[in-house]
Amino acid sequence: MAGADELIGQVRALLGADVLDHHTHLGDATILVPVDRVRECLERLRDDPGLAFNVLIDLTAVDYLGRDPRFELVYHLASLELAPPAGEPCGIRRRLRVKAGVREQQPEADSVALLWDAANWFEREVFDLYGIVFPGHPDLRRILLYDEFQGHPLRKDYPKERRQPLVGPRN
Amino acid sequence: MSEAQTLRAPRPKGDLHTETQLLSMGPSHPATHGTVKIMLEIDGEEIVEMDVQVGYLHRGFEKECESGTWYQAIPYTDRLNYNSAILANLAFCMAVEKLLGCEIPRRGQWVRTLASELSRMGDHLTRLGAACLELGAMTPFLYGIEARELCWDLQEMLCGARVTSNYVRIGGVQRDVTPGFHERLGRSLARIESLLVDFDKVVTANRIFVDRFRNTGMLPVEKLISYGVTGPMLRAAGVPLDLRKAEPYLAYAEIDFDVPVGSIGDNYDRFLVCQEELAQSIRIIRACMPVLEKTVGEPVNVADPRVRWPGKDRVFGRMEELIQQFKGVTEGIRVPAGEAYAAVESPNGELGFYIVSDGTGKPYKVRCRPPSFANVAPMREMLIGGMLADIVPTFDMINMIGGECDR
Numbered sequence: 309m310a311g312a313d314e315l316i317g318q319v320r321a322l323l324g325a326d327v328l329d330h331h332t333h334l335g336d337a338t339i340l341v342p343v344d345r346v347r348e349c350l351e352r353l354r355d356d357p358g359l360a361f362n363v364l365i366d367l368t369a370v371d372y373l374g375r376d377p378r379f380e381l382v383y384h385l386a387s388l389e390l391a392p393p394a395g396e397p398c399g400i401r402r403r404l405r406v407k408a409g410v411r412e413q414q415p416e417a418d419s420v421a422l423l424w425d426a427a428n429w430f431e432r433e434v435f436d437l438y439g440i441v442f443p444g445h446p447d448l449r450r451i452l453l454y455d456e457f458q459g460h461p462l463r464k465d466y467p468k469e470r471r472q473p474l475v476g477p478r479n
Numbered sequence: 480m481s482e483a484q485t486l487r488a489p490r491p492k493g494d495l496h497t498e499t500q501l502l503s504m505g506p507s508h509p510a511t512h513g514t515v516k517i518m519l520e521i522d523g524e525e526i527v528e529m530d531v532q533v534g535y536l537h538r539g540f541e542k543e544c545e546s547g548t549w550y551q552a553i554p555y556t557d558r559l560n561y562n563s564a565i566l567a568n569l570a571f572c573m574a575v576e577k578l579l580g581c582e583i584p585r586r587g588q589w590v591r592t593l594a595s596e597l598s599r600m601g602d603h604l605t606r607l608g609a610a611c612l613e614l615g616a617m618t619p620f621l622y623g624i625e626a627r628e629l630c631w632d633l634q635e636m637l638c639g640a641r642v643t644s645n646y647v648r649i650g651g652v653q654r655d656v657t658p659g660f661h662e663r664l665g666r667s668l669a670r671i672e673s674l675l676v677d678f679d680k681v682v683t684a685n686r687i688f689v690d691r692f693r694n695t696g697m698l699p700v701e702k703l704i705s706y707g708v709t710g711p712m713l714r715a716a717g718v719p720l721d722l723r724k725a726e727p728y729l730a731y732a733e734i735d736f737d738v739p740v741g742s743i744g745d746n747y748d749r750f751l752v753c754q755e756e757l758a759q760s761i762r763i764i765r766a767c768m769p770v771l772e773k774t775v776g777e778p779v780n781v782a783d784p785r786v787r788w789p790g791k792d793r794v795f796g797r798m799e800e801l802i803q804q805f806k807g808v809t810e811g812i813r814v815p816a817g818e819a820y821a822a823v824e825s826p827n828g829e830l831g832f833y834i835v836s837d838g839t840g841k842p843y844k845v846r847c848r849p850p851s852f853a854n855v856a857p858m859r860e861m862l863i864g865g866m867l868a869d870i871v872p873t874f875d876m877i878n879m880i881g882g883e884c885d886r
Contacts, residue, residue: 370835384848426853
């Protein structure tokens with residue numbers, strides 16, 4: 309897709325050597341950045357006036373058990389046209405998928421909760437289900453599961469059938 | 480409006496000693512149609528701090544999807560937003576079809592468009608009706624639910640199920656529209672329109688209703704965008720973002736419809752936007768009807784047996800088709816390795832699926848981007864400084880669906 313290739317060109321011009329890898333498979337522009345640079349890269353993508361990725365649509369992780377780095381964080385960004393011509397609906401100018409590999413020995417990535425409020429809950433969810441820690445997050449605790457839950461269920465080595473200890477009522 | 484503002488003006492601090500108290504609302508509360516726990520710190524009736532705790536309906540949707548075939552994930556998507564199951568089916572199937580690279584026949588696209596709008600109407604009617612019910616108004620709820628029943632009757636004619644549709648399939652839909660559907664649809668739409676008129680007369684200008692909804696639950700547009708809020712919540716704040724227009728999928732590019740927007744983004748604007756969207760959905764369905772009548776007999780599914788196995792008439796009569804069906808069911812369809820993201824405009828906003836395939840018959844990763852989750856997150860900021868009574872209308876207009884938010 310020409311649009312996606314062009315976008316990758318713009319992103320590479322902005323981020324330079326931080327773009328470790330990229331593809332435009334099926335028209336989805338995707339880049340891979342180093343995990344210790346992910347916050348800086350996302351901030352530049354957000355603040356660059358030509359790209360203006362103002363919405364963090366989604367954040368999730370994938371567990372590639374047996375690979376190094378084992379985890380991959382996947383950020384979906386969108387650039388929303390905020391002031392469309394009068395009477396016209398807004399367009400989404402461009403979308404970008406940013407990925408960062410996270411090693412099993414050091415499962416952490418800088419929080420982007422201060423860049424987008426949406427990241428607050430998304431990062432809590434990734435922490436909850438994958439056990440990836442986000443230093444700099446204002447309130448990193450479990451969100452979908454309860455505090456006493458042991459393990460992180462979306463990791464591939466977490467068996468689906470595992471039982472959890474019963475927890476009594478809390479006050 | 481001015482009265483509401485004076486009511487909401489902060490009391491002068493210091494003239495009377497007050498202490499805050501903790502109040503736990505939920506997880507199962509009669510005035511919220513969602514399973515969520517809200518820990519509140521209140522000073523009198525004013526909310527000082529709140530913590531919204533979601534997750535009570537977490538069923539491990541993504542984990543379950545990873546253990547079945549691609550087809551077996553579709554019924555799970557029904558149970559995300561159970562008010563508009565067809566749209567969740569659709570978003571998932573569109574993501575898989577993107578990886579497969581298959582193109583749905585034209586009639587299939589129109590059937591899907593019609594089914595999507597029926598589903599959206601069911602969701603909006605529940606939201607609007609339940610909002611009235613939770614503020615103590617039973618009558619408009621019954622108007623809303625009667626209209627929703629008509630939508631669900633039509634959905635039942637399409638796929639046999641009223642709530643968990645399992646209608647959209649990878650490569651098409653479960654079946655074409657059934658005989659008599661168009662006549663029933665025409666009658667039902669006329670009845671729904673008359674119910675909406677009644678609903679509007681009872682509610683929209685009602686003094687009590689307006690006082691509860693006006694100027695409550697507002698947040699500046701920049702904040703909403705930062706929170707990733709989409710759908711009617713964002714449109715009510717004046718941002719005309721609708722994926723059906725921004726990134727047209729199915730047949731939406733060929734259909735003429737408007738994107739209603741509000742001005743200040745309070746609960747009343749959200750209510751009006753949803754009401755107008757119902758009218759627009761009816762308009763879209765009316766535009767689908769003549770196309771479907773013209774294309775009777777055309778296929779709705781892709782002809783590729785690797786994706787969509789043959790109809791039962793052939794499976795039970797011929798060897799090759801029987802084998803195709805057997806392999807399709809037991810091993811699952813093979814989806815090429817890769818990753819894809821596809822999104823649709825659901826009644827709550829952008830409902831997206833990010834899927835990763837490793838080339839086997841099972842999904843490696845199925846991530847649902849739930850609009851409810853992103854829309855509930857800003858609730859704390861919307862309500863701090865507001866009154867206890869604002870929680871219910873705000874929560875109603877956010878329309879958190881536990882199944883989708885907690886997955």
